[in-house]
Amino acid sequence: MTTSARGSAASARRLARLALLCALAALVVLIAGAGLRSPLVVLAGLAAVVLAAIGVWWILAHRGPIRLLGFLLAVGAPIGVIVLYAGGDLWPEVLASMALWGGGLASARQALRHDTRPRPPRIRPSTPPQRPALIMNPKSGGGKVEKFDLVAKAEALGARVILLDTSTHQDVTTLARQALADGADLLGVAGGDGTQALVAAVAAEHGVPFMVIAAGTRNHFAMDLGLDRADPSRSLDALTDGVELRIDLGEVAGRPFVNLVSFGPYAEIVQKPEYRDAKAATALAELPDLLLGYTGARLSAEADGTPLGDPQALLVSNNPYAMADLLAAGRRPRLDGGVLGVVGLKVTGAAQAADLALRGERSDSVRTMTAHEVVVTADGDTVAAGVDGEALTLDTPVRCTIRPGALRIRVPRNRPGVPPAPPTMDWRRIRRLAFGPGDDSSQSDTATESDTATQRGATG
């Protein structure tokens, strides 16, 4: 074990012990304050979570009086439990116990982070491009191309800039192919993830490097590449002081994707013409029929031949998302694992909604796996899909595959890097970390010393 790995293991052990201490203190404070009423306090808290989840389900899946009842439950349950604690004069104990429990959770997560060394991507030697061509969308990210003066900065570094004419729909695939025919030796995009995927596919097809300029609104792809999303002009450093990575490219119905394909209610709703003008109202109007299966496509799917049943919603991603993070920022620890991430979700009633609220990703409503091929069928000839944020209608069956290492990607040598994804909570692992024999067989991927050293250099 190296000195830094030993330091990390020691920190993980300290944090795991602190987490257990906080959890124990949370229990002691509660029992000391509430005595025999402690189980009731915990039960009341859990009941509030369950009732609020049922309320949320009724809001989403029903209309009229049941939706109203759902609203009352979702708001009333947390308020009710607060009033109950206040009435029993248990406020200080409950607050202190919750604060300690929160501290315990935070320490536990930190301990797991220290114990997990994500494998850095392998960096390949490469020479700077001589004739880079960058496609820029002046409308992306609310006008970041102009705001960050990207055209002038890129041209000053010797790049040819192709500015999209957003008054009409331009075929970016043809623009990218033309740029290569004109002699470009690197393609890049300052724009949304959908545009990134189309141009990345052309780059992969011709074996030239691709470059991402984080000028979109969400920039999910740029985030998982570890680029600076606050200042897209920093991405241009890849032209002069860059390194090359090899990453995977997803393919759905023969079309490339860099992040995610979604099927189900979300994909159906965003295709409604009225969605652009009234997002929340359209979602609330459409969700009940979609969730209860009265309208919309009934999906069924198979991952590498394993049936996934008939999920209500299905996400297929280019490499799996960190589960603990899926509903938050949505982060993929790596983009070169050579597999698709698959998440199927099925909630058909209030009980399952409550189970999902209590057990999260461990709930029976969630199914996760990795696969090389996912085939999605529906009860119609076509199905709505969101591909890297673009609303599309695809012919069924829809085949999703992955092309491992298909894309050469050039990123700045000095970039913020990918923050480690929040680990899934596992108290048994915390106990082992705190008191088990120290070892270096952590949950890391098998990072080699040289990889780690290169990544440290890469992330500055």
Ligand SMILES: Nc1ncnc2c1ncn2[C@@H]1O[C@H](COP(=O)(O)OP(=O)(O)OP(=O)(O)O)[C@@H](O)[C@H]1O
């Ligand atoms: N190929 C294209 N030709 C012409 N205009 C385009 C093209 N692609 C996108 N646009 C226009 O640019 C706008 C913004 O594009 P895009 O969706 O790529 O960026 P974004 O919304 O900022 O990114 P994100 O995917 O991160 O949300 C679109 O709403 C559309 O008006």
